[in-house]
Every structure is written in C-alpha cells, then in structure tokens.
Amino acid sequence: MDRRELLRAIAALTGCAFVGEQRAEALVYVHTDGWSTYLDDNIALLDEIAETILPRTDTPGAKDARVGAFIARYSSACYAPADLTILREGIADLDVHSRKAYGMGFVNCTSAQKQKLLTDIDAEAKRHAREAADNRGQSPHWFTLCKQLTLMSFFTSEAGATHVARYRPVPGAYKGVVAYKGETFWAW
Amino acid sequence: METHYDAIVIGSGISGGWAAKELCDRGLKTLVLERGRDVQHIKDYPTMSLRRWDMDLRGENPRSTSEANPLISRAAGYDATTKHFFIKDEDHPYVQEKPFLWVRGYQVGGKSLIWGRACARWSPMDFDAPKRLGYGIPWPIGYDDVAPWYGHVEKFIGVCGSKEGIATMPDGEYLPAYELNTVEQHLQKVLKEKFGRHYISGRWAHITDAQEIHRQQGRATCQNRNLCMRGCPFGGYFSSNASTLPWAQKTGNLTVRPFSVAHSIIYDDATQQASGVKVIDANTHEELVFKAKVVFVNASALNSTLVLLNSTSKRFPNGLGNDHGVLGKYVGFHNYRAGMSAEIEGFEDSYYEVYKPAENIIPNFRNVQKQDADFLGGYVIFSGASRRLIDDNDAHGETIGAKYKQAISKPGKWTAYMYMQGETLPNASNHVRLSPDKKDPWGIPQLVISVGYDDNAERMVRDFLSEGRKMLEAAGFTNVSANDNHWPPGLDIHEMGGARMGADPKTSMLNAHNQVHLCKNVFVTDGACMTSTGSQSPSILYMALTARAANYAADQLKKHGRIV
Numbered sequence: 001m002d003r004r005e006l007l008r009a010i011a012a013l014t015g016c017a018f019v020g021e022q023r024a025e026a027l028v029y030v031h032t033d034g035w036s037t038y039l040d041d042n043i044a045l046l047d048e049i050a051e052t053i054l055p056r057t058d059t060p061g062a063k064d065a066r067v068g069a070f071i072a073r074y075s076s077a078c079y080a081p082a083d084l085t086i087l088r089e090g091i092a093d094l095d096v097h098s099r100k101a102y103g104m105g106f107v108n109c110t111s112a113q114k115q116k117l118l119t120d121i122d123a124e125a126k127r128h129a130r131e132a133a134d135n136r137g138q139s140p141h142w143f144t145l146c147k148q149l150t151l152m153s154f155f156t157s158e159a160g161a162t163h164v165a166r167y168r169p170v171p172g173a174y175k176g177v178v179a180y181k182g183e184t185f186w187a188w
Numbered sequence: 189m190e191t192h193y194d195a196i197v198i199g200s201g202i203s204g205g206w207a208a209k210e211l212c213d214r215g216l217k218t219l220v221l222e223r224g225r226d227v228q229h230i231k232d233y234p235t236m237s238l239r240r241w242d243m244d245l246r247g248e249n250p251r252s253t254s255e256a257n258p259l260i261s262r263a264a265g266y267d268a269t270t271k272h273f274f275i276k277d278e279d280h281p282y283v284q285e286k287p288f289l290w291v292r293g294y295q296v297g298g299k300s301l302i303w304g305r306a307c308a309r310w311s312p313m314d315f316d317a318p319k320r321l322g323y324g325i326p327w328p329i330g331y332d333d334v335a336p337w338y339g340h341v342e343k344f345i346g347v348c349g350s351k352e353g354i355a356t357m358p359d360g361e362y363l364p365a366y367e368l369n370t371v372e373q374h375l376q377k378v379l380k381e382k383f384g385r386h387y388i389s390g391r392w393a394h395i396t397d398a399q400e401i402h403r404q405q406g407r408a409t410c411q412n413r414n415l416c417m418r419g420c421p422f423g424g425y426f427s428s429n430a431s432t433l434p435w436a437q438k439t440g441n442l443t444v445r446p447f448s449v450a451h452s453i454i455y456d457d458a459t460q461q462a463s464g465v466k467v468i469d470a471n472t473h474e475e476l477v478f479k480a481k482v483v484f485v486n487a488s489a490l491n492s493t494l495v496l497l498n499s500t501s502k503r504f505p506n507g508l509g510n511d512h513g514v515l516g517k518y519v520g521f522h523n524y525r526a527g528m529s530a531e532i533e534g535f536e537d538s539y540y541e542v543y544k545p546a547e548n549i550i551p552n553f554r555n556v557q558k559q560d561a562d563f564l565g566g567y568v569i570f571s572g573a574s575r576r577l578i579d580d581n582d583a584h585g586e587t588i589g590a591k592y593k594q595a596i597s598k599p600g601k602w603t604a605y606m607y608m609q610g611e612t613l614p615n616a617s618n619h620v621r622l623s624p625d626k627k628d629p630w631g632i633p634q635l636v637i638s639v640g641y642d643d644n645a646e647r648m649v650r651d652f653l654s655e656g657r658k659m660l661e662a663a664g665f666t667n668v669s670a671n672d673n674h675w676p677p678g679l680d681i682h683e684m685g686g687a688r689m690g691a692d693p694k695t696s697m698l699n700a701h702n703q704v705h706l707c708k709n710v711f712v713t714d715g716a717c718m719t720s721t722g723s724q725s726p727s728i729l730y731m732a733l734t735a736r737a738a739n740y741a742a743d744q745l746k747k748h749g750r751i752v
Contacts, residue, residue, distance in 0.1 A: 009577040013596075020248060053588045061593075070246075077250040115589055122587040151578055151596075156240040156247075164597050169239065171412045171542040176367025180539035184597040185577050188240075188414065188543065 006188070010151050015129030016144045018152070020078040038088045039072035045091060046071045048107045050150040052114045059164045062150060065157035071149045083145065090142020094121070122147070161187035190443065193219040194745065196465050196480040198450045198495060201298025203714040203730040204486035205428030205436075206341070210738035211484070212441040216745065219478055220433075221448040223470055223487075224294030227273075227301070229406075229429040233419030235269040243268060262679060263291040265302055265417045273301045273417070283623055285638035287676035290490065290683075296446055297429035298488065299681065302417045305393040305425050306725035307347045308549065308568075309338050309358045313556055314722040321555060323564050324518065324614035327719045328691040328700035331358070337732035345426035345731070346402050348546070349391035357386075357551040357724070363396045365389040366546045370538035371573035371602045378663040379550065385659070390549040390570065393426035393728070405431050414543045425545070447471050449630045452499040453483055453508055453710060461709040461751065462508075468630040482709045482741050482751055486734065489715030490519070490620055493686030494635050496697075496704075496712070497622050509704040514697055515687055516621050518614035519639050520721035522682035523567070526649045526672045527607030528656050530665035531576075535602050539575060547572045550606075550659075552723045554651065563647040565611030566723045569656065576600035604665060608652040611723045613644050614685060639677050682726055684718035702737040709751035711737045 007018040039046065047068030054062040062068075075087050094117070098106040102113050109117070125141035132138040154160040161167045165187035194216035197207045204220060211218045226232070240246045247269050254261040257277045266274055275292045282290055293299040312331035319326035335358070342361040350365035366389045368376060376387040394410040395402050402408070407423030407430055416425050423430035436442040447470035454477065456463040464479035485492045493516055499508035507515045552566035579600020586592040612618075618640065622633035649672055657668050677683070690696025693705035698717050704710040713734040715726060722729075744751045 005574075006577055009579070012576075013578055013580055020251075054593045055590050057590050057593065074245055074248070077245055077252075078248060080251065118588050126587075152246070155578065158239070158241045161240065164593075168542050169237075169413065174366060174412045174544045175541040176369045176372070176544075178539050178541045180537050180599070182598065183539075185575070185599040186542045 006152065006155060010148050013151070014144045014148050015126055015133065016140050016148070018148055019083055019140055019145055020074070039075060039091070042091060043068040043072055045095070045107055046146075048114070049091075049094070049118065049146055050154070052111075052118050053147060053150050054154050060159035062154055065154050065159040067150050067153045067157070070153040070157070071146065074149055074153070075145070079145075082139065086139055086142050087145045090146065093142070118143075155187055189445070191476075191478050193217045193443070193478065193480045195219070195482045195484065195741070196221065196478055197484040197486055198465060198492070199298060199486035199488065199714070200296045200428055200433065200444065201293075201486065201488060201714075202300040202303065202428060202727050203734045204298065204484070205300060205432035206731045206734040207484040207486055207713065207738050208436040208442055209432040210735050211742060212436040212439040214739065214742035214746075215439075215441065216742060217441050218436070218443070219480065220442065220444045221450055221465065221467060221478070222296045222298075222444060222446045223449045224296065224446060226444070226446040227295045227297050227429055229423065229427075229434060230419070230421055233421070234272070235418045236415065236421050238269065238418075259289050260291065262289055264304070264679070264681065269415070270302060270417045273419075279629070281626070281628060282634050283626060283636040285636050286640045288637040288639050289676050289678035290637060291678060291681045292488070292491075296433065296444060297427050300427040301419055301429060303427075303727055304681075304725060305416065305545070306549075306570075307342070307345075307349075307391045307393050307728040308551075308724045309360055309391075310334070310722050310724050310729060311356045311358055313356060314566075314724065317555070317565065317722075318614075318720045321559055321564055324720050325688070325690045325692070325695050328689050328696075333700070334729070334732050334736065337736040338728065340735055341728060341731045344401060345393050345431060346395035346398070346407070347391055347728070348394050348396040350389055352386065352388055354386050354388070354551055356553070356556055357549075360391065362391065363394075363399075366392075366396070366544045368548065369540045369573060370535050371532060371604060372548055372571075374535070375571070375573065375604065375659075375663050379659055382662050383659060385550055385553050387548060387550050387571065390547050392546045394545060395424055405435055407431065410545065412542065412544060414545045416545055448476075449632070450487060450495050451475070451630070451632055452495065453485070455499065455501040455503055455508060455707065457501075457503060460707070462707055468632070470630065473630060481745060482711070484734075484738070484741075485710060485712040485716070486714045489683045489686055489718075490635060490637065492712055492714050492716040493519075493620055494622070494632075496687055497620075498632060504706075508710065509697055509706040511706065512694055514695060517616045517619045517686070518688050519618045519620055519683060519685045520612045520614055520718065521639065521677045521684060522680040522721060522723075523610035523612055523641070523645050523648060524607060524680045525641075525645075525674060526652050526656075526670065527605060528653070528660070528668055528670035529603055529605040530660045530668040531601050531603045532663070532665045533601070539599055561647075561651055563644045563651065564613055565644070565648065565721075567608045567610035567648060567652055568723045569606050569608055569652070571604060571606045573602055573604040575602055604660065606656045606660070608649070608656075609680075609723060609725070610645065610648045610652070611721050613642060614688070614720055615642060620686060637678075639683075641677070682715070682721070684715040684721045684726060687712050687716040688719045689717050690719060701740045702733060703751070711741060713737045
C-alpha cells in the first residue's frame, strides 16, 4: 500500500476526490468571528458524528480514536477556506436539522435517531457527489468531507490501525500468497 | 581546507556517490562537492520510524506547505515525512519556458534518498534502437561495454529480481525476487498465453537477502516497512548515504564538502584541460577554487548541463566543449502520462503479507527488432494487484454503523493497475539554456527549461491506453478506468540528455568513456550523458557508466599521470 492508497480508497467510497491540500487552489472565502474556533468548540459533536459512522463494537470506535479532534485539526490545517466553510456550516446545520426532526441537538438523540439522520444525509451526499462528478468544480457535500476525514483518521489512528485493522511496523519477509480467512486488512 | 585533489566530483547523488566510491577505491584523493546540507545515514532521517498517528496530520502536509511550494509539492513521494529531502520552491528558482516541474533534492545523497529504486538493465536492442530505427544519433557504446559494469554495481548495491532469460530485459546479478500475488500470477499467465508478453517481478535496489558485501557496508535485509523515502534504518534500499559514500569514507581518500555550489569548471589553455572547479559557498557566498587532475560532473542531468554551460572561457565562450551548440539540446525524459486500474471478481480466498516496496514490470514489446508501431521508441509498463481497502461491497447497503464498520475493515475486491514509462525522442528543440538576465541567489544564471511532449509521445500514450486495456480485459478485469494525466515533463524525475554521448564530436558532447570530447579530463556520467532515453529506469545505467568511466580515469592516471 503506498501512501495514497488509503486516500484513493476513501475517494472511491465517497465518490469524491479526497479533499485536502490538493484543493489548495480553491476559491478563498473566509468567515471570521466565531467560525475560526467553531470546530474546536464542537469536538464532542464531531466525535458523536464519527462514532455513529464507526461505532465501538467489540473493537474500538471513532471516539476511542479521537476522530473529532483530528477532523478539527486536519480541516483547519489542510482545507481551502471554502471547504472549511462547507464543513462548519454542515455541522451547524446538522444540529438545526436534528432539533427540527427530534426536538433536540444531535448529541442528545438516541442511537437510532442518529443512525437515521446520518443514513439519510449520506444518501444525499452520495447523490450530490454523483452530480458533482458531472459538473467539475462543484463543491463537495459537507457530509462527504466529514466521512472522508472520519475514515482517514480512524484507520491511521493507533486504535483503528492496530485494533481494528492489522499493523506490522517491521514486517520482515514479504509473502505474495497467503490464505485469506476473513481477517481485517493491513494498515500502514 | 586542502585545495588540491586527484579528483573532484560535483554532486553526491546516485552517480556522484558511485564516482566517489570507485575513485577512492582506486586510491585517488577525491573531493565531493555537494551544494546542499550534510545528511548522515540514519542519524539524519528524522521521520524514519514515525508511525502515522505520531504525526499531527498523519503524514500529510498542511495547506501552507503546498501553497508555498506549488511545484515541488507535486513530486512523487513528497509529504510531511519526506519533504526535508526535497528543495523549497522559493530557494531555487528556474524559468519554465514550457511547463516543466523540475524536482530536486539538494543534500548529501541527493535524490538517491527518494528515488524509485527500479533497476532493470537496458537490452542490446535499447542501445541499438536509435541507429536501427533512425532517430537521434547512435550510441558510441553497446550492451557488451556496459554489461560487466551493471554486474559490478548490482552486486554492490543489492538488486532483487528473477532470472527470466528475456531478450528485451537481460538478467543481472540478482538477489531473490519479490513473489507475485495470486492475481499477479493470473495476469502473468494470461499475458504469456494470449499476448506472448512477459509479466514479471520488477528489479529493485532492495536487499532481499543480505550478502557479505552488504554487511560490510553496514546494511541489512529489507524489512518491507515500505517507508523507503524517509530513509531506511536497515539500509534495505540503496542510497549514496547508506552505501557508496560511507564506503568511500572508509578508504581515507574521501572529502565531502557540503554547502558547495559548483559555479563552473576552470579551463586551462596551457594544458587544454580543466584545472579545477570554481565553487560558491552556499552560506557565506565566498568564492573558492579547488584543483584536481580529473573532474566528474554528477550534478543531475540539467544541473550538470548548467555547470558546463556556465563554464565559459576564452577557448569556450559558449560553455565547456560546446563549439557546436549541442550542449543543452536533446533533453529527453520519460513519459508517464497514462495509467489505468480495473477490478476483477474472485480470488477472495487469497491475500498477501504485508506490503512490498516493489512493483511488477511488463518489458517493452514495441519496436523491439523493427518498427511495428505508429511511433518511435518503446515503453515498459509497471503493474501490481492488491485488494481494496475500506471496500463497502459487503456492507449490504449499510453506509454507516457497526455492520458498515465491520465490512469496510476487511480486504475488498481485487484490483490491478498499470502505468506506462515511455521513451521520448531526442529533439533539438527540447533544450535548456542559461537565462541572460535572471540569476540564482549565488549569482549563477538561472536555467531556462524548454522541454515538452511531441506527437510521437501522444501516439505512444494512445497505444499504451489501448494495449493496457486489452491486457486487463483479456484477463477478466472489468470497470477499467484509464487516465491520461497530462502532467508536465519533470514530474517523471527522469530528465536525460543535454550533454549527450556520441562517436562524432561534431554532433555530441561526450565520447564513449563519457569524457568531454574537447576537454578530456572532464567526465559527465549522470543523466546528462544520455544519447537516447530508452524505456527502462535510468539510474542503474548512470551508476554503471560512472563506475566504468571512473575506472577508465583511474587507469589513465596510473599509466600517464594525467588523462590523455
């Protein structure tokens, strides 16, 4: 696996090129006042979204991997201002949306409610990605950004790489053919 | 410091390191001039053992880095774990007359720290091609001249590969090859049966089974961490830093001077040879002169050409040995424009363990003996197969949640990729020259680069796109996704030519021993010397030509006390 393989896989899964430094040329549109720390102030919400995508089961989940903090850190360091704005506005909208549907913020919803909200939004994001693929230059959907960073962060975290995927820092000999019996993939 | 040496080598990268090793082994007091900082093996590999989660952005660069370095940040392998082995754009300006991304690594070891490590030999047909098919000028040497030096280099650096008896890709002195996985074996079988083509494990500068010669260098068997470009704590892949430079150091004959920007080679009218090299100290900007009986120019293809162009004198007002204006012309590169990937059903009971720092290769099958395509030259194809990561095929429509997590954590469908590495033709219009007005921070003229694709390259891209698809589909692959990336030359990091070899001094810069025709004690043995580009990865040829030339120079000095 080369360093781009995970990002390519995430792109294939979300129908949208992995958003980050390669979109550095995207248009500049900067919110100020309150927005600059918005994600840092909402890590609990980001964690809750990520945990709904990748929950703790018999193996660690997104919260164990501190995905929320990573999303805030990565997006502010790597995203073009326009993409960062999409992500912040989307996160804020989710809470509005959840209050409308269930009368409470996303964090306080039941697991089933969270699952329903995000499953619907994921379908909407996938539709958006298909349309965007035909219309180059269109901005990505906020949930696509969120899901990309959740997947990337999780499988490159210690919890995700070593307790969910399998990780060997110094593998030694390479074997071209081994029998596969349902194990998880090799992290890197 | 001492100002007189037997030999000066400009550059410490893959060929400069080899010049240093051979010259020092032959007892010559050798000065290596390196324009960048020192990088000591292991000690100066700050990221070599970092895990992804040790890094704030998991090894990705912040946007500020790519914004500050729009050119170099596009280089293969450039990320937060490797960027200290690449230049910064603002420090080293050049002029792109046509789009050209010039990838440079200015430090001791040069780009040998961050190279791709492919080490196939050229075949006799590759050397003969320009003469046989009528393009460029003939090489002044053939396969037999280089073969023993290939072997010499292979044994020392450690190259893995299988013995195949393929005429278009001769066997060398190889360590055990990387195994093909199940789907790669399937491709191998189909290509053989349906196309009569070879699909084999590539030849890479990795020690797959350390021998005594490698242990003497302090290097061990490759552990397949697959983090090569950060620098390897095991010395598992070849770099000047891990191998040739410390070896040369042990002879007691080597002096390395970092922060030494080569300004020009000094020509002496009395001897009609070079007397030494003028250097600008990169930090103090002080001018220094070092003298030697022989000068090896190994600054990388375009920088070696730049040094020669800037080496003007009464005798050579247009650059050293450049009476004819050939210097700077016929710059070639490798065409990597097109690639494709596809997926295949089945083989789900098979996986691999863990990752290999290597790929497979399909040797050139075009224009091998006679012209059989609508373009000149040939191409090789690199390829590999793997199982998809985070594949949601088995998630049964779930897009989030526990079942989704479980499904995407398992290896998915098998996929394979192919990408081309194609020969480009030596066109006079593809050239570099000195800027008449723009200077770099050391007062040296900036290089103007005017290199682009021609129609031949376009036709070759189309042929690969068609042949690659045919081969994948014949093997049962579907959803072939092919792409012409249209990237500018330079990103291939295989620039070649500028001071080409040739038998005729009227049309070439260098003779059959890489000596400047008109200034015999100057040898150019890096990519600048290439008469044609061939289709194989060129680094090991530079190493072989360097070892050959260095021993020739040492023989001459021993016999005559000077180069004649």
